[in-house]
Amino acid sequence: MVSMERERLDLLISKARLAGAAKVFVQAPEGLKTQLQEIGSALEKAGISAVLSCEPCYGACDMRDAEARRLGCELLLHIGHAGFGQMAAKPALPVIYEECPLEADPSNALGAGMKALEGFRRIGLATTAQYLYMLDSVKRLLESKGKLILIGNGSANGRAKYPGQVLGCDYAAATSIEGRVDAFLFIGTGRFHALGLAAAVGKPVLFLDLENNTLEDMSSEKERQERIRFASIEKAKGCKNFGILVSTKTGQANFKAAEAAKAKLESKGKSAWLLAMDAIAPEKLLGLKLDCLVNCACPRLAEDAAQFRKPVIRPEDVERL
Ligand code: SF4
CATH class of the missing domain: 3.40.50.11850 (Diphthamide synthesis DPH1/DPH2 domain 2)
Structure with missing residues (x-):
């Protein structure tokens, strides 16, 4: 198990204590999951119950606050990401972000x-x-x-x-x-x-x-990505049925952009549906008749766009159709 330095672990426990939580929900991205048990044990030694999330955690936006609350937790410890400057939606319980700087020599x-x-x-x-x-x-x-x-x-x-x-x-x-x-x-x-x-x-x-x-x-890779983007927009022009992808993750909450994209598509004679899910994955769309997707969730989805086997465009690209 990769160990969290003693001092940082102690500090983390005192923050949880200070928050007065009797039960804490702990989340970490894949690379830091090896620290979860150590954090859980330290919390319990300090008299605080710990629930360790085994779901993936992709970013500061990815808060499991609703389920933490359902399980009776009073605080969410989010390991490995910096907190948001501005939160798009208010989480259901207090969140402590514990940043984890990574060592490297530039x-x-x-x-x-x-x-x-x-x-x-x-x-x-x-x-x-x-x-x-x-x-x-x-x-x-x-x-x-x-x-x-x-x-x-x-x-x-x-x-x-x-x-x-x-x-x-x-x-x-x-x-x-x-x-x-x-x-x-x-x-x-x-x-x-x-x-x-x-x-x-x-x-x-x-x-x-x-x-x-x-x-x-990054110039040539930028040009390559732009060519892919414009090819997707060209394909999208001929599409009829649009799925608008929205993530239910608390920190993403890009619902206004999704509703605006739907209205714009409909004004252009297209059919559009708002599709909500936690993590966005192609298998969750099985059974739906869609020709094109509009990504109103995390921009990182663009990296996996090929998996969807249909054009994936950005909300701002809807204007170009
Ligand atoms: S929406 Fe994507 S890019 Fe933004 S914080 Fe979340 S994971 Fe990171």
């Missing part, structure tokens, strides 16, 4: 990749919650090479909580400084956020990949 990839940054003087930094602690050291390192570094505050109404933090559904920390930079450097792992950032801004995005120790220019 210096090798950055040193080897400095050539890729040569043409850019003003650089905006962005990252995910796990690597926010790294922003200052990367800033200093780049400043020592003569770069001007900016870190955006995001939007006051946004979901991301910290300066420089981006989420798959909130790139405001980058868009808010886009006019003042020549390029962005995204620090993280996996290509989802780097690609999302490249799609959200009109400036070049370089991806400092902490897993593979590489620095990648």
